[in-house]
Structures are given as structure tokens and as C-alpha cells.
Amino acid sequence: EVYLVESGGGLVQSGGSLRLSCTASGFTFRNYWMGWVRQAPGKGLEWVANMNQDGSERHYADSVKGRFAISRDNAGDSVYLQMNGLRAEDTAMYYCARSKGLEYWGQGTLVTVS
């Protein structure tokens, strides 16, 4: 069974940084695109970033470009989201998801920017 477990969320001041992690199990991690999607409180889903299997392609939403960076460790079955220059509008639940079609999701990690 596929599992995606996010961690690293928390409360941070405006302008601060956080690094989110997502550890995968139940599938061959290195074979899949991985990405992040967020959901502000009471709002809809917003794609944030994703990357291909070897990291040669990385894509970002305009709202986070230049501030967030996605990376992965195929040996450790993990994908990361480094978030710098955090703003109040980045407050959201952040979900890790597998593949471009977002077929599996984690439970999310909450980021609150004060």
C-alpha cells in the first residue's frame, strides 16, 4: 500500500523559513514524479511545485517561484519543500502527492505564518 507522510510544518514568523519533508513507502519512489499541493484554511486546492524522477525538471506556481524549492532524495524515498521568505498568504495545509496526476496524497502538514 502506498503511504506518504509529511512533516516539518509549524508556526513561523513572516519572512522566516521552513523545510517540509515527505517520506514515501509502498512503491518504487524513484520511478515517479512527486509534488506538493496546498490548501489555505477554508479554501480550495492550489498546486505548489513538482519535480520529475531525477530532478531534471522542476516546476513552481508563480505564487511561490523564487521563494520555494523542491528537491528529492531517491535513496531515502523522500521529497522536500524548502520554503523561504514566508508570507501570511502561505498559511495552509501542505500535501505531498505522487505523480503528475496526484493519484496518492499524504495526510498533510500545517504551516502557519504569523
Added chain:
Amino acid sequence: DVVLTQSPLSLSVTLGQPASISCRSSQGLVYRDGNTYLNWFQQRPGQSPRRLIYAVSRRDSGVPDRFSGSGSGTDFTLRISRVEAEDVGVYYCMQDTHWPPWTFGQGTKVEIK
């Protein structure tokens, strides 16, 4: 960027009755490989989203057959043949044909009447 417009944004349905959600795209969603990458997700209250339908009409594993997807070009529909209590939540369409960015519809809230 592709804009997906869902309607209605809210739906109140009697148990056992059908429900239908529309998703209209600002441009056609046929990819160069001939496939149409339009997906549907369900988000139950307090839970993570779960994909129900991919490539317009293909059900994900474990998804009840009362859920079906249809459409082509720019117009797509998610149908629930007989709504059950566990179907309460918000439903989103999403396209991964023209990326980046990957885009979602606004969401449709389904509740029981």
C-alpha cells in the same frame, strides 16, 4: 494558464438520488499523445483529497462504481448515480494536460438534503 470552472459550487442531494457536477475548461484538454488528462478528486470533511477519476472516465482502484466521469474537449462531468452519506464533501476537477501550472477547479460542496 488553464482555468477550470465548476458548477454548481454547492449541491444539496437527497440520499439515493443522483448528483452531477460540471467542470468547464478555458481550453481543450487533449494532450499531444491523444489522451485527455482531466481528473476528479473527493475531499471528505477533515480528510486529505483522494483521486476518484483520472483521464476523464477511468475510476481509481477502490472507487465505487456509482461514481462516473464523462466529457471531452472543454466540458466534463462527474456523476454520482445514487448519493450515499459517505459522499458528503468537496469535489474538485484538475487538469494535467497543459502544465505548468497544474490547475484545479474551485470545488463543489456536496451535502445531504
